[in-house]
Amino acid sequence: MTGSPPPGGPGCGGGDGAGPAHDPGGVEPGEVSAAIADAHRREWAFVLAATARVAGDLDLAEECVQDAYAAALTAWTRQGVPRNTGAWLTTAARRRAIDAKRRDAVLRAKLPLLIEPDPPVASSAPPGAGTGEGDEVIPDDRLRLIFTCCHPALAREAQVALTLRLVCGLTTVEIAQAFLVSEPTMAARVTRAKKKISGARIAYRVPGPAELPDRLDAVLTVVHLLYTTGHTAPGGDNLVRADLVDRAIALARMLRTLMPDEREVAGLLALILLTDARRATRADARGRLLLLEEQDRSQWDRAVVAEGTALVPWALRGGGPGRFALQAAIAALHAEAPSYAETDWPQIVALYDALLRVWSSPVVALNRAVAVAMALGPAAGLAQIGELEADGRLGAYRYLPAAKADLLRRLGQREAAAQAYRAALALTDNAAEREFLARRLTEVTGTLS
Amino acid sequence: MAEYLILIFEDENAYATATPDVLQQVMEAHTRFAEQVPQKGGKIVEGRALQPTPTATTIRGDVVTDGPFIETKEAVGGYYLIEARDLDQALDIAKLCPARFGGVEVRPIMVFG
Numbered sequence: 434m435t436g437s438p439p440p441g442g443p444g445c446g447g448g449d450g451a452g453p454a455h456d457p458g459g460v461e462p463g464e465v466s467a468a469i470a471d472a473h474r475r476e477w478a479f480v481l482a483a484t485a486r487v488a489g490d491l492d493l494a495e496e497c498v499q500d501a502y503a504a505a506l507t508a509w510t511r512q513g514v515p516r517n518t519g520a521w522l523t524t525a526a527r528r529r530a531i532d533a534k535r536r537d538a539v540l541r542a543k544l545p546l547l548i549e550p551d552p553p554v555a556s557s558a559p560p561g562a563g564t565g566e567g568d569e570v571i572p573d574d575r576l577r578l579i580f581t582c583c584h585p586a587l588a589r590e591a592q593v594a595l596t597l598r599l600v601c602g603l604t605t606v607e608i609a610q611a612f613l614v615s616e617p618t619m620a621a622r623v624t625r626a627k628k629k630i631s632g633a634r635i636a637y638r639v640p641g642p643a644e645l646p647d648r649l650d651a652v653l654t655v656v657h658l659l660y661t662t663g664h665t666a667p668g669g670d671n672l673v674r675a676d677l678v679d680r681a682i683a684l685a686r687m688l689r690t691l692m693p694d695e696r697e698v699a700g701l702l703a704l705i706l707l708t709d710a711r712r713a714t715r716a717d718a719r720g721r722l723l724l725l726e727e728q729d730r731s732q733w734d735r736a737v738v739a740e741g742t743a744l745v746p747w748a749l750r751g752g753g754p755g756r757f758a759l760q761a762a763i764a765a766l767h768a769e770a771p772s773y774a775e776t777d778w779p780q781i782v783a784l785y786d787a788l789l790r791v792w793s794s795p796v797v798a799l800n801r802a803v804a805v806a807m808a809l810g811p812a813a814g815l816a817q818i819g820e821l822e823a824d825g826r827l828g829a830y831r832y833l834p835a836a837k838a839d840l841l842r843r844l845g846q847r848e849a850a851a852q853a854y855r856a857a858l859a860l861t862d863n864a865a866e867r868e869f870l871a872r873r874l875t876e877v878t879g880t881l882s
Numbered sequence: 883m884a885e886y887l888i889l890i891f892e893d894e895n896a897y898a899t900a901t902p903d904v905l906q907q908v909m910e911a912h913t914r915f916a917e918q919v920p921q922k923g924g925k926i927v928e929g930r931a932l933q934p935t936p937t938a939t940t941i942r943g944d945v946v947t948d949g950p951f952i953e954t955k956e957a958v959g960g961y962y963l964i965e966a967r968d969l970d971q972a973l974d975i976a977k978l979c980p981a982r983f984g985g986v987e988v989r990p991i992m993v994f995g
Contacts, residue, residue, distance in 0.1 A: 547967070547968045584969075586969055632990055633969045633988075633990045634884050634968045634969050634972075634990060635968065635969045635970075636967075636968040636970055640970070
Protein backbone atom coordinates (compact mmCIF):
# COMPACT_ATOMS: atom_id res chain seq x y z
CA MET A 434 0.00 0.00 0.00
CA THR A 435 3.03 2.24 -0.03
CA GLY A 436 5.60 2.96 -2.65
CA SER A 437 4.61 4.61 -5.87
CA PRO A 438 3.37 8.17 -5.69
CA PRO A 439 -0.20 8.50 -6.80
CA PRO A 440 -0.61 9.63 -10.37
CA GLY A 441 -2.58 12.59 -11.50
CA GLY A 442 -2.53 14.44 -8.22
CA PRO A 443 -2.41 18.21 -8.03
CA GLY A 444 1.35 18.18 -8.42
CA CYS A 445 1.26 16.39 -11.75
CA GLY A 446 0.16 19.32 -13.80
CA GLY A 447 -3.52 18.43 -13.86
CA GLY A 448 -3.78 16.71 -17.22
CA ASP A 449 -7.19 16.39 -18.80
CA GLY A 450 -7.59 12.79 -17.72
CA ALA A 451 -6.86 12.55 -14.05
CA GLY A 452 -6.53 16.06 -12.66
CA PRO A 453 -8.29 17.06 -9.48
CA ALA A 454 -11.93 17.96 -9.91
CA HIS A 455 -12.14 19.71 -6.58
CA ASP A 456 -10.21 22.16 -4.55
CA PRO A 457 -8.06 19.86 -2.37
CA GLY A 458 -8.98 21.88 0.69
CA GLY A 459 -12.69 21.23 0.30
CA VAL A 460 -12.93 17.41 0.18
CA GLU A 461 -15.41 15.93 2.60
CA PRO A 462 -14.56 12.43 3.89
CA GLY A 463 -18.03 11.23 2.90
CA GLU A 464 -17.50 12.52 -0.60
CA VAL A 465 -14.30 10.50 -0.95
CA SER A 466 -15.82 7.23 0.23
CA ALA A 467 -18.80 7.82 -2.05
CA ALA A 468 -16.42 8.44 -4.96
CA ILE A 469 -14.55 5.24 -4.15
CA ALA A 470 -17.75 3.21 -3.91
CA ASP A 471 -18.85 4.68 -7.22
CA ALA A 472 -15.49 3.91 -8.83
CA HIS A 473 -15.67 0.39 -7.46
CA ARG A 474 -19.03 -0.18 -9.07
CA ARG A 475 -18.24 1.52 -12.38
CA GLU A 476 -14.56 1.08 -12.95
CA TRP A 477 -13.57 -2.20 -11.33
CA ALA A 478 -13.66 -4.26 -14.53
CA PHE A 479 -11.76 -1.65 -16.52
CA VAL A 480 -9.07 -1.23 -13.85
CA LEU A 481 -8.61 -4.95 -13.26
CA ALA A 482 -8.62 -5.83 -16.96
CA ALA A 483 -5.98 -3.21 -17.73
CA THR A 484 -3.91 -4.26 -14.73
CA ALA A 485 -4.06 -7.96 -15.63
CA ARG A 486 -2.34 -7.18 -18.90
CA VAL A 487 0.62 -5.66 -17.03
CA ALA A 488 0.58 -8.09 -14.11
CA GLY A 489 0.32 -11.13 -16.37
CA ASP A 490 -1.44 -12.91 -13.54
CA LEU A 491 -4.98 -12.54 -12.31
CA ASP A 492 -4.19 -12.99 -8.62
CA LEU A 493 -1.48 -10.35 -8.67
CA ALA A 494 -3.73 -8.03 -10.67
CA GLU A 495 -6.54 -8.38 -8.12
CA GLU A 496 -4.15 -7.70 -5.25
CA CYS A 497 -2.82 -4.57 -6.95
CA VAL A 498 -6.28 -3.27 -7.79
CA GLN A 499 -7.44 -3.77 -4.20
CA ASP A 500 -4.36 -1.90 -3.01
CA ALA A 501 -5.05 0.92 -5.45
CA TYR A 502 -8.60 1.32 -4.15
CA ALA A 503 -7.28 1.35 -0.58
CA ALA A 504 -4.62 3.92 -1.49
CA ALA A 505 -7.25 6.10 -3.15
CA LEU A 506 -8.93 6.72 0.19
CA THR A 507 -5.85 8.48 1.59
CA ALA A 508 -4.78 10.13 -1.63
CA TRP A 509 -8.16 11.50 -2.63
CA THR A 510 -8.85 12.78 0.86
CA ARG A 511 -5.56 14.67 0.75
CA GLN A 512 -5.52 15.76 -2.88
CA GLY A 513 -9.09 15.74 -4.07
CA VAL A 514 -11.05 13.25 -6.13
CA PRO A 515 -9.53 13.01 -9.61
CA ARG A 516 -11.76 13.75 -12.57
CA ASN A 517 -11.03 10.36 -14.16
CA THR A 518 -11.08 7.98 -11.21
CA GLY A 519 -10.68 4.92 -13.46
CA ALA A 520 -7.47 6.25 -15.01
CA TRP A 521 -6.09 7.16 -11.57
CA LEU A 522 -6.83 3.72 -10.17
CA THR A 523 -5.51 1.93 -13.25
CA THR A 524 -2.23 3.83 -13.20
CA ALA A 525 -1.83 3.20 -9.47
CA ALA A 526 -2.65 -0.51 -9.80
CA ARG A 527 -0.40 -1.01 -12.82
CA ARG A 528 2.54 0.61 -11.02
CA ARG A 529 2.07 -1.76 -8.13
CA ALA A 530 1.97 -4.67 -10.54
CA ILE A 531 5.17 -3.59 -12.26
CA ASP A 532 6.90 -3.14 -8.87
CA ALA A 533 5.71 -6.52 -7.64
CA LYS A 534 6.88 -8.25 -10.79
CA ARG A 535 10.27 -6.63 -10.47
CA ARG A 536 10.57 -7.72 -6.84
CA ASP A 537 9.35 -11.19 -7.50
CA ALA A 538 10.55 -11.80 -11.03
CA VAL A 539 11.14 -15.54 -10.73
CA LEU A 540 7.89 -16.46 -9.04
CA ARG A 541 5.69 -14.25 -11.14
CA ALA A 542 7.25 -15.20 -14.45
CA LYS A 543 6.37 -18.84 -14.05
CA LEU A 544 2.86 -18.96 -15.43
CA PRO A 545 2.08 -15.69 -17.14
CA LEU A 546 -1.29 -14.90 -18.63
CA LEU A 547 -1.07 -15.20 -22.37
CA ILE A 548 -1.77 -11.82 -23.82
CA GLU A 549 -1.97 -11.20 -27.51
CA PRO A 550 -0.60 -7.88 -28.70
CA ASP A 551 -3.19 -5.30 -29.70
CA PRO A 552 -3.53 -4.20 -33.25
CA PRO A 553 -1.38 -1.04 -33.47
CA VAL A 554 -4.32 1.36 -33.61
CA ALA A 555 -5.77 0.24 -30.30
CA SER A 556 -2.64 0.72 -28.22
CA SER A 557 -1.27 3.94 -29.66
CA ALA A 558 -2.29 7.22 -28.17
CA PRO A 559 -4.34 9.54 -30.34
CA PRO A 560 -2.42 12.57 -31.60
CA GLY A 561 -2.14 15.37 -29.10
CA ALA A 562 -2.97 13.25 -26.08
CA GLY A 563 -0.81 11.66 -23.44
CA THR A 564 1.37 14.47 -22.24
CA GLY A 565 1.34 13.78 -18.53
CA GLU A 566 1.12 10.74 -16.33
CA GLY A 567 -2.34 9.32 -15.99
CA ASP A 568 -3.16 10.60 -19.45
CA GLU A 569 -1.85 7.53 -21.23
CA VAL A 570 -4.42 5.75 -23.32
CA ILE A 571 -5.19 2.54 -21.51
CA PRO A 572 -6.54 -0.16 -23.80
CA ASP A 573 -9.98 -1.34 -22.81
CA ASP A 574 -9.37 -4.96 -21.83
CA ARG A 575 -12.76 -5.64 -20.28
CA LEU A 576 -13.73 -7.94 -23.15
CA ARG A 577 -10.55 -9.98 -22.72
CA LEU A 578 -11.36 -10.30 -19.05
CA ILE A 579 -14.94 -11.47 -19.47
CA PHE A 580 -14.08 -13.89 -22.30
CA THR A 581 -11.35 -15.39 -20.11
CA CYS A 582 -13.74 -15.73 -17.16
CA CYS A 583 -16.32 -17.43 -19.40
CA HIS A 584 -13.94 -19.76 -21.24
CA PRO A 585 -15.68 -23.05 -22.12
CA ALA A 586 -12.86 -25.04 -20.50
CA LEU A 587 -14.18 -23.73 -17.15
CA ALA A 588 -17.32 -25.19 -15.60
CA ARG A 589 -20.39 -22.96 -15.80
CA GLU A 590 -20.45 -22.37 -12.04
CA ALA A 591 -16.79 -21.36 -12.16
CA GLN A 592 -17.49 -18.99 -15.07
CA VAL A 593 -20.23 -17.35 -13.04
CA ALA A 594 -18.11 -17.05 -9.91
CA LEU A 595 -15.10 -15.66 -11.78
CA THR A 596 -17.23 -13.12 -13.64
CA LEU A 597 -18.69 -11.82 -10.39
CA ARG A 598 -15.32 -11.76 -8.71
CA LEU A 599 -13.12 -10.37 -11.47
CA VAL A 600 -15.47 -8.39 -13.69
CA CYS A 601 -17.90 -7.12 -11.04
CA GLY A 602 -15.44 -6.95 -8.15
CA LEU A 603 -17.65 -8.84 -5.69
CA THR A 604 -15.99 -10.48 -2.72
CA THR A 605 -16.01 -14.25 -2.29
CA VAL A 606 -18.37 -13.82 0.66
CA GLU A 607 -20.84 -11.87 -1.47
CA ILE A 608 -20.70 -14.44 -4.27
CA ALA A 609 -21.14 -17.30 -1.80
CA GLN A 610 -24.22 -15.59 -0.36
CA ALA A 611 -25.68 -14.97 -3.81
CA PHE A 612 -25.43 -18.65 -4.71
CA LEU A 613 -26.25 -20.06 -1.28
CA VAL A 614 -23.01 -21.93 -0.84
CA SER A 615 -20.52 -21.67 2.00
CA GLU A 616 -17.65 -19.23 1.74
CA PRO A 617 -14.93 -21.93 1.73
CA THR A 618 -16.77 -23.72 -1.09
CA MET A 619 -16.91 -20.56 -3.17
CA ALA A 620 -13.30 -19.66 -2.33
CA ALA A 621 -12.18 -23.11 -3.48
CA ARG A 622 -14.21 -22.77 -6.66
CA VAL A 623 -12.61 -19.42 -7.50
CA THR A 624 -9.10 -20.65 -6.67
CA ARG A 625 -9.53 -23.80 -8.75
CA ALA A 626 -10.74 -21.77 -11.73
CA LYS A 627 -7.84 -19.32 -11.50
CA LYS A 628 -5.38 -22.22 -11.27
CA LYS A 629 -6.87 -23.75 -14.38
CA ILE A 630 -6.51 -20.46 -16.26
CA SER A 631 -2.79 -20.31 -15.53
CA GLY A 632 -2.08 -24.06 -15.44
CA ALA A 633 -3.81 -24.89 -18.72
CA ARG A 634 -2.80 -21.59 -20.32
CA ILE A 635 -6.19 -20.15 -21.06
CA ALA A 636 -5.31 -17.06 -23.06
CA TYR A 637 -6.28 -13.53 -22.02
CA ARG A 638 -7.86 -12.56 -25.30
CA VAL A 639 -11.03 -11.96 -27.23
CA PRO A 640 -11.61 -14.98 -29.49
CA GLY A 641 -11.22 -14.68 -33.24
CA PRO A 642 -14.16 -14.52 -35.66
CA ALA A 643 -14.37 -18.30 -36.12
CA GLU A 644 -14.82 -19.05 -32.42
CA LEU A 645 -16.66 -15.87 -31.52
CA PRO A 646 -20.29 -17.02 -31.87
CA ASP A 647 -19.86 -19.96 -29.46
CA ARG A 648 -17.65 -18.07 -27.05
CA LEU A 649 -19.97 -15.08 -27.01
CA ASP A 650 -22.90 -17.37 -26.33
CA ALA A 651 -21.11 -18.60 -23.19
CA VAL A 652 -20.57 -15.02 -22.00
CA LEU A 653 -24.20 -14.10 -22.64
CA THR A 654 -25.38 -17.27 -20.91
CA VAL A 655 -23.39 -16.36 -17.80
CA VAL A 656 -24.80 -12.83 -17.72
CA HIS A 657 -28.32 -14.14 -18.23
CA LEU A 658 -27.80 -16.74 -15.50
CA LEU A 659 -26.73 -13.97 -13.10
CA TYR A 660 -29.90 -12.10 -13.96
CA THR A 661 -32.22 -15.07 -13.52
CA THR A 662 -30.50 -16.13 -10.30
CA GLY A 663 -31.05 -12.64 -8.93
CA HIS A 664 -34.55 -12.45 -10.35
CA THR A 665 -35.79 -15.71 -8.87
CA ALA A 666 -33.55 -16.61 -6.00
CA PRO A 667 -33.66 -20.43 -5.91
CA GLY A 668 -34.08 -20.87 -2.18
CA GLY A 669 -34.16 -17.47 -0.55
CA ASP A 670 -37.07 -15.57 0.87
CA ASN A 671 -36.64 -12.56 -1.39
CA LEU A 672 -37.95 -13.09 -4.86
CA VAL A 673 -35.46 -10.62 -6.30
CA ARG A 674 -31.85 -10.31 -5.22
CA ALA A 675 -31.51 -6.78 -6.45
CA ASP A 676 -27.74 -6.69 -6.37
CA LEU A 677 -27.28 -9.61 -8.76
CA VAL A 678 -29.96 -8.19 -11.02
CA ASP A 679 -28.23 -4.81 -11.14
CA ARG A 680 -24.86 -6.44 -11.80
CA ALA A 681 -26.32 -8.45 -14.67
CA ILE A 682 -27.89 -5.35 -16.21
CA ALA A 683 -24.61 -3.45 -15.88
CA LEU A 684 -22.73 -6.33 -17.54
CA ALA A 685 -25.24 -6.49 -20.39
CA ARG A 686 -24.91 -2.73 -20.90
CA MET A 687 -21.13 -3.00 -20.82
CA LEU A 688 -21.17 -5.73 -23.48
CA ARG A 689 -23.54 -3.67 -25.62
CA THR A 690 -21.10 -0.74 -25.46
CA LEU A 691 -18.06 -2.89 -26.19
CA MET A 692 -19.64 -5.07 -28.91
CA PRO A 693 -22.14 -2.78 -30.63
CA ASP A 694 -22.30 -4.94 -33.77
CA GLU A 695 -23.30 -8.20 -32.08
CA ARG A 696 -27.03 -8.83 -32.46
CA GLU A 697 -27.25 -11.33 -29.63
CA VAL A 698 -25.70 -8.82 -27.23
CA ALA A 699 -28.50 -6.41 -28.12
CA GLY A 700 -30.95 -9.31 -27.72
CA LEU A 701 -29.69 -10.14 -24.24
CA LEU A 702 -29.83 -6.54 -23.05
CA ALA A 703 -33.34 -6.19 -24.49
CA LEU A 704 -34.48 -9.43 -22.84
CA ILE A 705 -33.12 -8.43 -19.44
CA LEU A 706 -34.56 -4.91 -19.63
CA LEU A 707 -37.98 -6.11 -20.76
CA THR A 708 -38.11 -8.68 -17.97
CA ASP A 709 -36.80 -6.26 -15.40
CA ALA A 710 -39.32 -3.56 -16.33
CA ARG A 711 -41.87 -5.79 -14.56
CA ARG A 712 -39.76 -6.11 -11.41
CA ALA A 713 -42.04 -4.00 -9.19
CA THR A 714 -45.11 -6.04 -10.07
CA ARG A 715 -43.79 -9.58 -9.64
CA ALA A 716 -45.03 -9.79 -6.06
CA ASP A 717 -47.77 -8.06 -4.15
CA ALA A 718 -47.34 -5.89 -1.06
CA ARG A 719 -47.10 -9.00 1.13
CA GLY A 720 -44.42 -10.55 -1.04
CA ARG A 721 -46.74 -13.00 -2.75
CA LEU A 722 -45.73 -14.02 -6.25
CA LEU A 723 -47.98 -12.67 -8.98
CA LEU A 724 -48.29 -14.32 -12.38
CA LEU A 725 -47.91 -12.30 -15.56
CA GLU A 726 -51.68 -12.23 -15.94
CA GLU A 727 -52.18 -10.87 -12.42
CA GLN A 728 -49.57 -8.14 -12.63
CA ASP A 729 -50.57 -4.48 -12.69
CA ARG A 730 -49.38 -3.47 -16.15
CA SER A 731 -49.72 0.22 -15.35
CA GLN A 732 -46.84 -0.25 -12.91
CA TRP A 733 -44.43 -1.63 -15.49
CA ASP A 734 -41.51 0.70 -16.03
CA ARG A 735 -42.43 2.18 -19.41
CA ALA A 736 -39.06 3.88 -19.93
CA VAL A 737 -37.27 0.55 -19.46
CA VAL A 738 -39.81 -1.20 -21.71
CA ALA A 739 -39.20 1.43 -24.39
CA GLU A 740 -35.44 1.01 -24.13
CA GLY A 741 -35.70 -2.77 -24.38
CA THR A 742 -38.27 -2.74 -27.18
CA ALA A 743 -36.17 -0.36 -29.26
CA LEU A 744 -33.33 -2.91 -29.26
CA VAL A 745 -35.49 -5.79 -30.52
CA PRO A 746 -35.76 -4.96 -34.26
CA TRP A 747 -32.02 -4.43 -34.28
CA ALA A 748 -31.40 -7.77 -32.58
CA LEU A 749 -33.71 -9.54 -35.06
CA ARG A 750 -32.38 -7.91 -38.20
CA GLY A 751 -30.65 -9.75 -40.99
CA GLY A 752 -32.53 -13.04 -40.61
CA GLY A 753 -31.65 -16.12 -38.58
CA PRO A 754 -32.08 -14.44 -35.20
CA GLY A 755 -30.43 -15.97 -32.14
CA ARG A 756 -32.04 -17.23 -28.98
CA PHE A 757 -31.68 -14.04 -26.96
CA ALA A 758 -33.15 -11.91 -29.76
CA LEU A 759 -36.15 -14.25 -30.04
CA GLN A 760 -36.73 -14.31 -26.29
CA ALA A 761 -36.51 -10.52 -26.28
CA ALA A 762 -39.08 -10.35 -29.08
CA ILE A 763 -41.43 -12.53 -26.98
CA ALA A 764 -40.84 -10.33 -23.92
CA ALA A 765 -41.54 -7.23 -26.03
CA LEU A 766 -44.91 -8.63 -27.16
CA HIS A 767 -45.84 -9.22 -23.51
CA ALA A 768 -44.66 -5.77 -22.50
CA GLU A 769 -46.69 -4.07 -25.24
CA ALA A 770 -49.90 -6.05 -24.74
CA PRO A 771 -52.72 -4.13 -23.00
CA SER A 772 -53.66 -7.24 -21.03
CA TYR A 773 -52.78 -10.92 -20.70
CA ALA A 774 -55.82 -11.97 -22.74
CA GLU A 775 -55.16 -9.37 -25.44
CA THR A 776 -51.58 -10.52 -25.94
CA ASP A 777 -50.68 -11.58 -29.49
CA TRP A 778 -50.51 -15.26 -28.53
CA PRO A 779 -50.35 -16.68 -32.09
CA GLN A 780 -47.32 -14.48 -32.74
CA ILE A 781 -45.77 -15.62 -29.47
CA VAL A 782 -46.29 -19.27 -30.44
CA ALA A 783 -44.62 -18.54 -33.79
CA LEU A 784 -41.65 -16.94 -32.02
CA TYR A 785 -41.36 -19.97 -29.71
CA ASP A 786 -41.34 -22.20 -32.81
CA ALA A 787 -38.41 -20.18 -34.17
CA LEU A 788 -36.74 -20.31 -30.75
CA LEU A 789 -37.05 -24.11 -30.58
CA ARG A 790 -35.30 -24.34 -33.94
CA VAL A 791 -32.21 -22.50 -32.67
CA TRP A 792 -32.39 -23.69 -29.07
CA SER A 793 -33.97 -27.08 -28.59
CA SER A 794 -34.71 -26.92 -24.89
CA PRO A 795 -37.55 -28.61 -23.00
CA VAL A 796 -37.96 -25.42 -20.95
CA VAL A 797 -38.63 -23.50 -24.17
CA ALA A 798 -41.08 -26.22 -25.20
CA LEU A 799 -42.88 -25.79 -21.87
CA ASN A 800 -43.19 -22.04 -22.39
CA ARG A 801 -44.47 -22.71 -25.88
CA ALA A 802 -47.10 -25.07 -24.42
CA VAL A 803 -48.34 -22.27 -22.15
CA ALA A 804 -48.58 -19.93 -25.16
CA VAL A 805 -50.40 -22.63 -27.15
CA ALA A 806 -52.89 -22.91 -24.27
CA MET A 807 -53.57 -19.19 -24.56
CA ALA A 808 -53.80 -19.20 -28.36
CA LEU A 809 -55.80 -22.42 -28.81
CA GLY A 810 -57.18 -23.25 -25.36
CA PRO A 811 -56.00 -25.13 -22.24
CA ALA A 812 -56.63 -28.59 -23.71
CA ALA A 813 -54.21 -27.93 -26.58
CA GLY A 814 -51.58 -26.71 -24.09
CA LEU A 815 -52.14 -29.73 -21.86
CA ALA A 816 -51.49 -32.08 -24.78
CA GLN A 817 -48.10 -30.42 -25.30
CA ILE A 818 -47.30 -30.73 -21.62
CA GLY A 819 -48.17 -34.43 -21.77
CA GLU A 820 -45.51 -34.86 -24.46
CA LEU A 821 -42.98 -33.07 -22.27
CA GLU A 822 -43.79 -35.31 -19.32
CA ALA A 823 -43.23 -38.36 -21.52
CA ASP A 824 -39.92 -36.87 -22.64
CA GLY A 825 -38.73 -36.98 -19.02
CA ARG A 826 -36.02 -34.32 -19.20
CA LEU A 827 -38.04 -31.92 -17.04
CA GLY A 828 -38.59 -34.44 -14.26
CA ALA A 829 -37.27 -32.12 -11.53
CA TYR A 830 -38.38 -28.84 -13.12
CA ARG A 831 -40.92 -27.24 -10.80
CA TYR A 832 -42.58 -25.12 -13.48
CA LEU A 833 -43.73 -28.22 -15.41
CA PRO A 834 -46.22 -29.46 -12.76
CA ALA A 835 -47.06 -25.82 -11.93
CA ALA A 836 -48.02 -25.07 -15.55
CA LYS A 837 -49.89 -28.35 -15.82
CA ALA A 838 -51.78 -27.61 -12.61
CA ASP A 839 -52.84 -24.22 -13.94
CA LEU A 840 -54.22 -25.65 -17.18
CA LEU A 841 -56.07 -28.43 -15.31
CA ARG A 842 -57.55 -25.81 -13.01
CA ARG A 843 -58.76 -23.84 -16.02
CA LEU A 844 -60.33 -26.98 -17.44
CA GLY A 845 -62.09 -27.54 -14.10
CA GLN A 846 -60.25 -30.81 -13.41
CA ARG A 847 -59.72 -29.95 -9.77
CA GLU A 848 -58.49 -33.25 -8.39
CA ALA A 849 -55.86 -33.62 -11.13
CA ALA A 850 -54.94 -29.97 -10.64
CA ALA A 851 -54.48 -30.48 -6.88
CA GLN A 852 -52.20 -33.42 -7.56
CA ALA A 853 -50.08 -31.33 -9.93
CA TYR A 854 -49.89 -28.43 -7.43
CA ARG A 855 -48.64 -30.87 -4.79
CA ALA A 856 -46.00 -32.15 -7.23
CA ALA A 857 -44.89 -28.58 -7.92
CA LEU A 858 -44.72 -27.77 -4.20
CA ALA A 859 -42.50 -30.77 -3.60
CA LEU A 860 -39.98 -29.33 -6.06
CA THR A 861 -40.03 -25.68 -4.92
CA ASP A 862 -37.82 -24.07 -2.25
CA ASN A 863 -38.51 -20.40 -2.98
CA ALA A 864 -40.80 -19.10 -0.22
CA ALA A 865 -42.79 -16.72 -2.43
CA GLU A 866 -43.38 -19.39 -5.03
CA ARG A 867 -44.36 -21.95 -2.39
CA GLU A 868 -46.92 -19.59 -0.98
CA PHE A 869 -48.40 -19.01 -4.41
CA LEU A 870 -48.67 -22.74 -5.12
CA ALA A 871 -50.12 -23.45 -1.67
CA ARG A 872 -52.73 -20.73 -2.20
CA ARG A 873 -53.76 -22.22 -5.54
CA LEU A 874 -53.84 -25.70 -4.01
CA THR A 875 -56.23 -24.46 -1.31
CA GLU A 876 -58.39 -22.89 -4.00
CA VAL A 877 -58.81 -26.11 -5.94
CA THR A 878 -59.12 -28.43 -2.95
CA GLY A 879 -61.44 -26.02 -1.13
CA THR A 880 -63.97 -26.32 -3.91
CA LEU A 881 -63.74 -30.11 -4.09
CA SER A 882 -67.02 -31.70 -3.18
CA MET B 883 4.68 -22.85 -26.67
CA ALA B 884 3.39 -25.23 -24.04
CA GLU B 885 3.00 -28.97 -23.96
CA TYR B 886 -0.27 -30.82 -23.63
CA LEU B 887 -1.02 -34.51 -23.43
CA ILE B 888 -4.01 -35.71 -25.41
CA LEU B 889 -5.25 -38.88 -23.75
CA ILE B 890 -7.43 -41.01 -25.99
CA PHE B 891 -10.17 -42.83 -24.09
CA GLU B 892 -12.04 -45.44 -26.09
CA ASP B 893 -14.14 -48.53 -25.72
CA GLU B 894 -11.65 -51.39 -26.05
CA ASN B 895 -14.38 -53.84 -26.88
CA ALA B 896 -15.22 -51.85 -29.99
CA TYR B 897 -11.67 -52.35 -31.19
CA ALA B 898 -11.65 -56.03 -30.28
CA THR B 899 -14.69 -56.60 -32.47
CA ALA B 900 -13.84 -54.13 -35.26
CA THR B 901 -13.51 -55.35 -38.83
CA PRO B 902 -10.15 -54.99 -40.60
CA ASP B 903 -11.79 -52.30 -42.70
CA VAL B 904 -12.63 -50.22 -39.61
CA LEU B 905 -9.13 -50.67 -38.21
CA GLN B 906 -7.72 -49.53 -41.53
CA GLN B 907 -9.89 -46.39 -41.34
CA VAL B 908 -8.63 -45.69 -37.82
CA MET B 909 -5.03 -45.95 -38.95
CA GLU B 910 -5.71 -43.59 -41.83
CA ALA B 911 -7.43 -41.14 -39.50
CA HIS B 912 -4.34 -41.01 -37.29
CA THR B 913 -2.09 -40.47 -40.29
CA ARG B 914 -4.34 -37.61 -41.37
CA PHE B 915 -4.27 -36.17 -37.85
CA ALA B 916 -0.46 -36.11 -37.93
CA GLU B 917 -0.67 -34.04 -41.09
CA GLN B 918 -3.28 -31.65 -39.69
CA VAL B 919 -1.46 -30.71 -36.47
CA PRO B 920 1.25 -28.58 -38.14
CA GLN B 921 -1.44 -26.91 -40.25
CA LYS B 922 -3.08 -25.84 -36.98
CA GLY B 923 0.21 -24.30 -35.84
CA GLY B 924 1.04 -27.04 -33.34
CA LYS B 925 3.48 -29.93 -33.25
CA ILE B 926 3.29 -33.58 -32.27
CA VAL B 927 6.18 -34.35 -29.94
CA GLU B 928 5.22 -37.99 -29.60
CA GLY B 929 2.21 -40.23 -30.15
CA ARG B 930 1.75 -43.85 -29.18
CA ALA B 931 -0.94 -46.50 -28.95
CA LEU B 932 -1.10 -48.77 -25.90
CA GLN B 933 -1.79 -52.47 -25.62
CA PRO B 934 -5.31 -52.99 -24.23
CA THR B 935 -5.99 -53.01 -20.47
CA PRO B 936 -5.94 -56.85 -20.08
CA THR B 937 -2.16 -56.48 -20.53
CA ALA B 938 -1.98 -53.89 -17.72
CA THR B 939 -0.45 -54.56 -14.33
CA THR B 940 -1.19 -52.38 -11.32
CA ILE B 941 1.04 -51.78 -8.33
CA ARG B 942 -0.22 -50.21 -5.11
CA GLY B 943 2.34 -50.05 -2.37
CA ASP B 944 4.14 -53.30 -3.11
CA VAL B 945 1.07 -55.28 -4.08
CA VAL B 946 1.11 -56.25 -7.72
CA THR B 947 -2.24 -57.04 -9.32
CA ASP B 948 -3.42 -57.92 -12.78
CA GLY B 949 -5.43 -55.29 -14.62
CA PRO B 950 -5.72 -51.53 -14.99
CA PHE B 951 -5.62 -49.00 -12.15
CA ILE B 952 -9.27 -48.17 -12.67
CA GLU B 953 -11.72 -50.48 -14.42
CA THR B 954 -13.76 -48.43 -16.89
CA LYS B 955 -15.63 -49.17 -20.06
CA GLU B 956 -13.57 -46.55 -21.85
CA ALA B 957 -9.87 -46.77 -21.10
CA VAL B 958 -6.77 -44.92 -22.23
CA GLY B 959 -5.71 -46.58 -25.44
CA GLY B 960 -3.15 -44.09 -26.66
CA TYR B 961 -1.83 -40.60 -26.37
CA TYR B 962 -0.28 -37.70 -28.19
CA LEU B 963 2.14 -35.27 -26.58
CA ILE B 964 1.75 -32.01 -28.49
CA GLU B 965 3.07 -28.49 -28.44
CA ALA B 966 0.58 -25.65 -28.67
CA ARG B 967 0.53 -21.92 -28.02
CA ASP B 968 -2.30 -22.04 -25.48
CA LEU B 969 -5.33 -24.07 -24.47
CA ASP B 970 -7.44 -22.79 -27.35
CA GLN B 971 -4.93 -24.06 -29.89
CA ALA B 972 -4.51 -27.34 -28.00
CA LEU B 973 -8.29 -27.86 -28.00
CA ASP B 974 -8.44 -26.95 -31.66
CA ILE B 975 -5.94 -29.73 -32.35
CA ALA B 976 -7.50 -32.21 -29.93
CA LYS B 977 -10.87 -31.81 -31.66
CA LEU B 978 -9.23 -33.37 -34.74
CA CYS B 979 -7.75 -36.30 -32.81
CA PRO B 980 -9.40 -39.57 -33.89
CA ALA B 981 -11.41 -41.29 -31.14
CA ARG B 982 -14.38 -42.86 -32.88
CA PHE B 983 -15.16 -45.19 -29.94
CA GLY B 984 -14.86 -42.58 -27.19
CA GLY B 985 -13.25 -39.18 -26.71
CA VAL B 986 -10.11 -37.41 -25.61
CA GLU B 987 -8.92 -35.59 -22.52
CA VAL B 988 -6.46 -32.70 -22.79
CA ARG B 989 -4.04 -32.16 -19.92
CA PRO B 990 -1.41 -29.45 -19.69
CA ILE B 991 2.06 -30.76 -18.87
CA MET B 992 3.27 -29.29 -15.60
CA VAL B 993 6.22 -26.96 -15.81
CA PHE B 994 8.57 -26.92 -12.84
CA GLY B 995 10.19 -23.57 -12.04
